[in-house]
């Protein structure tokens with residue numbers, strides 16, 4: 083229980099108050115979905131800045147510096163408010179996730195109990211942040227300040243005096259978003275870092291060029307420290323009315339696929355043979371049976387391939403900005419990338435060995451197979467190092483999967499350009515082979531059937547590989563239809579395949595680390611994926 087005299091604002095005044103709050107912060111952070119350091123030991127949490135973003139009632143944006151015992155320091159944002167009496171009861175009842183900690187304020191010889199809460203749940207705070215962006219306001223803090231900026235599209239999206247109702251999005255993930263009456267959406271970055279955030283950077287570049295398949299940016303908030311170094315805090319975008327993300331759609335589509343197979347009494351039989359590599363499959367017509375069994379989703383996925391190619395074309399055309407202008411994939415950059423790939427492979431296999439006993443039985447069997455395949459994986463990376471192809475590297479989405487795409491009628495909008503959360507800002511802003519996104523999405527088509535079958539407690543089925551194979555092929559077909567001939571797309575089909583395979587393995591290794599650290603029950607998904615990239619024939623058999 084935090085204790086303070088007279089006013090909860092005493093937590094920010096004098097050493098006593100600040101020490102009291104700092105001590106409570108590690109426990110508070112551990113309970114937050116968005117806190118990325120749960121597996122690490124926190125040495126201490128410092129309040130680097132506290133900025134009043136609303137005066138009545140007082141609400142502060144805290145900039146927290148989390149210092150770990152054996153990992154690099156991280157910074158997080160925490161909008162902090164306090165509530166007492168009925169207001170505290172209402173927050174406890176209606177928004178229990180917002181409650182951070184109990185607090186006791188000693189006033190005129192009486193103890194007044196209350197709560198500290200995440201003030202993003204307070205509609206007044208949400209509206210004041212939106213107003214601040216509209217007015218390009220500045221909030222001074224104890225060490226730095228927050229600067230709000232609007233873009234040309236702000237007035238079009240948020241006409242003045244319009245009554246907007248802020249609603250915190252329930253799908254809280256790495257960040258926290260507030261939707262305003264279906265017009266705009268504000269995403270507050272929880273983990274912040276000094277420098278350029280690719281989400282904002284790419285969003286702004288594509289807004290300026292009016293790219294139609296990415297929501298346009300209406301404004302943003304940045305934190306400036308005392309040395310004028312800045313870190314993006316939030317981005318305001320056009321709210322895209324959607325039917326959910328493509329991940330949800332993929333799960334529903336696979337359920338439908340099972341229903342069709344069961345109705346036709348095919349589920350227990352073997353699927354028709356099909357080429358195992360998506361590049362071979364992408365050459366084949368998907369008329370019956372795949373088109374018939376997977377249904378119109380194949381056409382949708384093909385369109386997603388088109389949109390992905392259009393995104394890459396748009397990004398590759400930003401030649402007047404050195405941070406975007408395409409660069410050749412040289413021998414040196416292939417060598418550097420190869421080295422990183424091999425380091426990732428070694429680190430991932432060490433982590434697998436370390437956690438082996440914690441894996442489910444099936445996961446352990448797959449992990450043993452994978453460990454034995456280390457030199458095959460290395461060979462595929464080495465083939466990438468030696469490819470003879472003149473492609474350019476471009477800025478990419480970077481962490482592309484079905485959850486990063488919103489379904490809009492029968493089309494798609496691409497969101498979230500933050501890149502892989504485990505990478506540094508510099509790594510996430512690097513130019514890459516465009517196939518990094520193609521491989522990322524391909525992996526998502528493997529996740530879908532696994533997750534559905536797992537949810538049903540059902541056995542893995544060769545029909546899962548059939549669905550993943552054909553959806554990946556339709557996506558690739560749509561992609562190549564519009565990307566072939568571009569500077570970022572290999573002309574030679576053998577080079578294309580080598581590049582794709584190397585990035586598919588790289589992504590699956592990243593997923594293996596991600597699942598080991600976040601969802602150990604799901605490790606068999608990337609494990610199975612990796613084993614099958616090397617031994618594709620296994621795709622039609624039950625994983626051992």
Ligand SMILES: Nc1ncnc2c1ncn2[C@@H]1O[C@H](COP(=O)(O)OP(=O)(O)O)[C@@H](O)[C@H]1O
Nearest residue numbers: 255256257259267297319320321322327497498
């Ligand atoms: N422009 C938008 N319009 C409508 N909903 C959006 C928009 N951007 C994000 N969302 C919703 O917010 C969710 C999380 O968005 P995302 O940018 O991926 O955040 P995070 O970085 O927290 O994963 C999306 O799955 C979607 O439901």
Ligand SMILES: O=P(O)(O)O[C@H]1O[C@H](CO)[C@@H](O[C@H]2O[C@H](CO)[C@@H](O)[C@H](O)[C@H]2O)[C@H](O)[C@H]1O
Nearest residue numbers: 255256481483484485502503525526529593596
């Ligand atoms: O939080 P982000 O969207 O930035 O991405 C991280 O979390 C994703 C999971 O939510 C993770 O994606 C992996 O799981 C998905 C299914 O939940 C699957 O569709 C993706 O293909 C798979 O990579 C992503 O890797 C991670 O960076």
